[in-house]
Amino acid sequence: MNELRNMTAGPVLLPGDDGFDQARRPWNLAVDQQVRAVVEAADADDVAAVIGYARLHGLAVTAQPSGHGASGDTEGTILLRTGRLGGVEIRDGVARVGAGVKWGEVLAAASPLGLTGLAGSSPVVSVTGYTLGGGLSWFSRKYGFAADSVRAVEAVDADGGRVRVTAERDPELFWALRGGGGDFAIVTALEFDLHPAPTLYGGRIIWPADRAEHVMAAFREVTADAPEELSVWFQLLTPPGAPGFVMADCTYLGADPGALLRPFEAVGGAIADTRRRLPVAELASICDEPVDPSPGVGHTELLTRLDDEVAGVLAGEPIEPLLAVQVRHLGGAVARPVEGGGAVERLAEPYLVHALGLPSPEVAERMERLGKSLVPFSTGRRPFTMLHGGEQAAAAFSPETLARLRDLKRARDPLSVIRSNFPVLG
Secondary structure: OHHHHHOOOOOEEOOOOOOHHHHHOOOEOOOOOOEEEEEEOOOHHHHHHHHHHHHHHOOOEEEEOOOOOOOOOOOOEEEEEOOOOOOEEEEOOEEEEEOOOEHHHHHHHHHHHOEEOOOOOOOOOEHHHHHHOOOOOOOHHHHOOHHHHEEEEEEEOOOOOEEEEOOOOOHHHHHHHOOOOOOOOEEEEEEEEOEEOOOOEEEEEEEEHHHHHHHHHHHHHHHHOOOOOEEEEEEEEOOOOOOOEEEEEEEEOOOOOHHHHHHHHOOOOOOEEOOEEOOHHHHHHOOOOOOOOEOOEEEEEEEOOOOHHHHHHHHOOOOOOOOEEEEEEOOHHHOOOOOOOOOOOOOOOOEEEEEEEOOOHHHHHHHHHHHHHHHHHEOOOOOHHHOOOOOOHHHHOOHHHHHHHHHHHHHHOOOOOEOOOOOOOO
16 A cells, blocks of 8 residues: 555555554544554545545545544545645635634634634534534524535545535535535535624533532423523533532523523522623633543433433433433424435434443443433434444434435445445445
8 A cells, every 4th residue: 555655645654654553543532443544635636546546446435534423434444534624714604614624713713703603512523524414513403403504515526536516516415415424425625604693692500410400400491492592401520530510501692691591590509600701712612622532432312302200310310430411402493394405314302312431331331221211212313423333324314314325325436435434334
């Protein structure tokens, strides 16, 4: 594979090279990515060269800007890092970003304009990978999935051709790239609509863990009839070696939510409250998630309801040895069909549960127990961006959508030159 070095402007690392093991690591350090080479693309021409090489030699290419969402299904592939494909341009409310751009960069550029992209909670997640999987945002209840806002995709297809994909030029591929994952082309840049956010209110309230049931009751009350401008997440957190906490995180597209959050204030005993008006550029400060790679295991469920019985499962007992259990309020625009929408599945379920822990047999057992206890109240589906190692793409799609995606994969990439984190044919 040494000839790859003569075909690309970006560096190529092979097993045994200094830095190879570091370069192949994904964001989740618990995931082991065994690959034949790592190529850091300098530009779209490098992407095309790697695809052409892989096609000629019967290999597959896995593209990752930074490795969020890695599944470990990379055996024998060339890992193509697209993190160097940068650049954020905003014109007339439309952003164009390179495949390596992270959400923090977009928000920093959009914030002074009174605009926002449909970012999640972390500033270091790549826009491209997140959007290819649908992209469930703080503002999705109001504006839908990130994939819904995509206008155009610049990519390299499985034949090594440079393409610009729009609804007019290639409607089927455009449909698939908006929520169907990265199995159909390797994206080099995205264009998408930004949305109004002239004022933003948000923050976190923290209580001791023994207030969990009271906070859960307030969460249920607040989310029962919350307007789409308001998003609220409930979270239990048990840092290693420290007392546990229960938290309510919120964003409100407006200057002041008024009485909408008053049930949380009635709980009493809060030990911190960071709620305030804040610029969109500081959105990530609400959850203040780690920005460096770390190991972890997770489990996600979509809930059909959050009544007393479900609330008891989630907040009625300690979550140890798990690190966190988060409940997100859904509904609004993520549940409504979109005319001309992409492959991302609408979420009729009103709530999402996500559990996180450090890899260990004890954590695996506790996570399995939590999952089983939620079976009567969940649908078994997961958002694509919240699939975890050992799960398959089929869990994120209806049978009809999955069949359509598989037909497109067979037609456009019959040699399976491109392999996403969760292949649709898996």
